[in-house]
Amino acid sequence: xxxxxxxxxxxxxxxxxxxxxxxxxxxxxxxxxxxxxxxxxxxxxxxxxxxxxxxxxxxxxxxxxxxxxxxxxxxxxxxxxxxxxxxxxxxxxxxxxxxxxxxxxxxxxxxxxxxxxxxxxxxxxxxxxxxxxxxxxxxxxxxxxxxxxxxxxxxxxxxxxxxxxxxxxxxxxxxxxxxxxxxxxxxxxxxxxxxxxxxxxxxxxxxxxxxxxxxxxxxxxxxxxxxxxxxx
Amino acid sequence: xxxxxxxxxxxxxxxxxxxxxxxxxxxxxxxxxxxxxxxxxxxxxxxxxxxxxxxxxxxxxxxxxxxxxxxxxxxxxxxxxxxxxxxxxxxxxxxxxxxxxxxxxxxxxxxxxxxxxxxxxxxxxxxxxxxxxxxxxxxx
Numbered sequence: 001x002x003x004x005x006x007x008x009x010x011x012x013x014x015x016x017x018x019x020x021x022x023x024x025x026x027x028x029x030x031x032x033x034x035x036x037x038x039x040x041x042x043x044x045x046x047x048x049x050x051x052x053x054x055x056x057x058x059x060x061x062x063x064x065x066x067x068x069x070x071x072x073x074x075x076x077x078x079x080x081x082x083x084x085x086x087x088x089x090x091x092x093x094x095x096x097x098x099x100x101x102x103x104x105x106x107x108x109x110x111x112x113x114x115x116x117x118x119x120x121x122x123x124x125x126x127x128x129x130x131x132x133x134x135x136x137x138x139x140x141x142x143x144x145x146x147x148x149x150x151x152x153x154x155x156x157x158x159x160x161x162x163x164x165x166x167x168x169x170x171x172x173x174x175x176x177x178x179x180x181x182x183x184x185x186x187x188x189x190x191x192x193x194x195x196x197x198x199x200x201x202x203x204x205x206x207x208x209x210x211x212x213x214x215x216x217x218x219x220x221x222x223x224x225x226x227x228x229x230x231x232x
Numbered sequence: 233x234x235x236x237x238x239x240x241x242x243x244x245x246x247x248x249x250x251x252x253x254x255x256x257x258x259x260x261x262x263x264x265x266x267x268x269x270x271x272x273x274x275x276x277x278x279x280x281x282x283x284x285x286x287x288x289x290x291x292x293x294x295x296x297x298x299x300x301x302x303x304x305x306x307x308x309x310x311x312x313x314x315x316x317x318x319x320x321x322x323x324x325x326x327x328x329x330x331x332x333x334x335x336x337x338x339x340x341x342x343x344x345x346x347x348x349x350x351x352x353x354x355x356x357x358x359x360x361x362x363x364x365x366x367x368x369x370x371x372x
Contacts, residue, residue: 033351033352033353033355033356034351034352034354034355034356034357034358034360035351035356036348036351036352037351038270040270040272040318040319040322041270041271041272042344042348043322043326043340043344044272044275044276044322045275045344046340046343046344046347047276047279047322047325047326047329048275048279049343049347049362050329050334050335050339050340051279051283051329051334051335054334056283056286056288056334057279057282057283058282061282062275062278062282063278065278065281065282066274066275066277066278069274069277069278133295133299134295134298134299134302135317136295144268147313147314147315147317148314149314150314150317151312151313151314152306152312152313153312153313185295186290186291186292186294186296187291
């Protein structure tokens with residue numbers, strides 16, 4: 001019996017509450033000591049402290065990286081790239097020819113040796129990205145992947161039944177549109193270049209960028225003139 | 233697409249039956265919230281990226297280790313809806329660190345105990361230092 005996500009969250013909440021009560025029950029009343037972190041949190045601290053002692057990682061660099069991914073990199077990077085490709089045909093050509101080099105024009109990318117391939121959606125071809133093995137993702141332009149991208153359900157179903165998956169995301173594509181599913185790897189990441197929405201001819205580049213969603217750049221949505229509220 | 237918006241709650245969509253009649257598990261969805269549920273996940277993420285960036289292992293090695301842990305978790309019947317993702321990430325990191333000879337399982341367990349002890353001994357609100365877990369107990 002598979003635990004649904006909702007059950008899982010409810011259970012996790014109950015377990016966390018129980019742990020909290022336990023921690024307080026064990027605490028002497030007169031002195032409040034720091035609450036011992038969860039098992040995974042302690043394991044990460046252990047790894048980090050051992051690796052820092054061996055000189056393999058620099059703690060300041062770790063903190064900087066966390067800050068970058070939490071606050072500075074996100075789907076807005078990708079949205080800027082997409083909007084530029086819509087208004088600048090020469091850039092669009094460069095982007096489709098060599099994604100890694102084209103996003104470097106924005107200062108994006110730079111680590112890991114992974115190669116970015118940009119896939120252009122057209123009225124007849126719709127691209128969808130997935131990583132069936134783990135969750136390789138174009139971090140440099142989209143930040144970190146959403147939880148559903150990492151799920152077994154998406155990883156397997158995107159390949160078996162892409163049309164059904166898109167329907168669940170609210171995207172019904174006509175039967176004559178070909179859906180191409182691209183499986184990312186450690187060395188090869190994909191980004192979808194969505195179609196420019198009809199009626200957006202008068203919009204400026206920044207206004208266009210504001211319309212581009214993360215989901216559209218994964219290929220589970222289209223870009224529309226009104227950005228769905230609350231969607232990244 | 234107004235039906236796309238999900239605010240603050242996680243909803244499950246009904247799984248579509250496949251042509252074969254078999255039901256596949258529903259996709260977990262998100263509301264575009266933070267990608268790290270807890271700070272340790274961000275720390276574990278950064279450790280793997282930095283180690284790879286500095287050439288201590290290749291990203292390909294990393295992806296293989298992570299994929300193996302995800303598969304092992306699925307074989308154990310753990311919910312593979314993304315919620316256990318960083319647990320697998322951490323397990324992959326521990327395994328690679330062992331394989332590379334930087335710290336074996338025993339060293340990791342011993343270090344974890346020292347950290348736990350440091351937290352138990354540090355008064356609330358004070359920064360927790362590893363040394364606090366190594367010092368002889370003040371009383372008892």
